[in-house]
Amino acid sequence: MTADELIDSYVADVVTLLPRRQRRDVAQELRVLLREEADAAAGGPVSREEAARSLLAGFGRPADVAARYGSPVTLIDPADTRRFLTLAVAGAVLIPFGAVLSELTSQPASQRNLEQATGKAWPGVLAWLGLLVAGFAVAAWARRHRPDAGWKPRPVPTDRISRPGRAAAVIFFILGTLALADPAWLIRTLSGGRAAPAAYAAFAYDEGFLRLRGPVVLGLMIAGLVILAILLREGRWRPWIRQAEMAHSAAVCIVLTWVIAAGPVFTAPPTDRAVRGAASLIVLVTLIDLALRTRRQNVRQAVETR
Numbered sequence: 001m002t003a004d005e006l007i008d009s010y011v012a013d014v015v016t017l018l019p020r021r022q023r024r025d026v027a028q029e030l031r032v033l034l035r036e037e038a039d040a041a042a043g044g045p046v047s048r049e050e051a052a053r054s055l056l057a058g059f060g061r062p063a064d065v066a067a068r069y070g071s072p073v074t075l076i077d078p079a080d081t082r083r084f085l086t087l088a089v090a091g092a093v094l095i096p097f098g099a100v101l102s103e104l105t106s107q108p109a110s111q112r113n114l115e116q117a118t119g120k121a122w123p124g125v126l127a128w129l130g131l132l133v134a135g136f137a138v139a140a141w142a143r144r145h146r147p148d149a150g151w152k153p154r155p156v157p158t159d160r161i162s163r164p165g166r167a168a169a170v171i172f173f174i175l176g177t178l179a180l181a182d183p184a185w186l187i188r189t190l191s192g193g194r195a196a197p198a199a200y201a202a203f204a205y206d207e208g209f210l211r212l213r214g215p216v217v218l219g220l221m222i223a224g225l226v227i228l229a230i231l232l233r234e235g236r237w238r239p240w241i242r243q244a245e246m247a248h249s250a251a252v253c254i255v256l257t258w259v260i261a262a263g264p265v266f267t268a269p270p271t272d273r274a275v276r277g278a279a280s281l282i283v284l285v286t287l288i289d290l291a292l293r294t295r296r297q298n299v300r301q302a303v304e305t306r
Contacts, residue, residue: 003042003052007034010056017066026069034059075137084136090291091128094284096121101280104260105273157296159237166232173228177221202271206264213259220255224248242297249290256283 001009011031015023034055041051059065076084099121100114107113179186183203187195205214227245234241256279259265265279266272 003048006052013062077140095124105276202268
């Protein structure tokens, strides 16, 4: 190829990456620039073709050169890359995990196929990634086509709590603990003792659950109430209270996953499926909440004045 053919090929690769309205002007400008530099470098033992090859090798990739003539079209803005990757990884982990929990909840131990459940979850992962790409692409397009609204300050969260709100939470969780510890008591209280025997049978615990898993769950619930009570007394989040609460949330995820996998919780199959399904949802929501709180805690520690 001659020097001019090399330059024309390079220019064609550059302008291919540009919007149509820019191609003609950029092609003319770039062709003239490259030819002048190739002519200046040629001479003596260096032929014009060799000078053109050396010039184009050092001029940069066509994609990089095209980017100098305008902002390249990107589906995901570079500023959004970290957030996109975080959400993509979270979905790739939580969706198969949710599928495993669903399999543990819906199938008896003899019929469970966790490998198959995980395999069936991958279309959901791909759909999640596609949804993320589409969402971030729309956000990037909107950001480029609307005036920048600028940064808006947000109130800085404090460590103080609302004592009335926390007191209501303590009362709620105490009642919930009592109801789960003795469902028959709740049925008698709500029905005034007039409930049918089938209602009591529907909420009878499985003996295997009562043997070990039940006491562990009850202990975990009591530990959560203790943390809430201490927080209520202190009136604010202390570092050690926050750490204890996050450790408790992690323990909740581990214990509930074990409870779901180990066997029935209630003797009545419909009740058992509903309760274990609710436990699966609690695990997933708690994992997401734990990740968000860990991130906020890291940010708080980074900006905290010492």
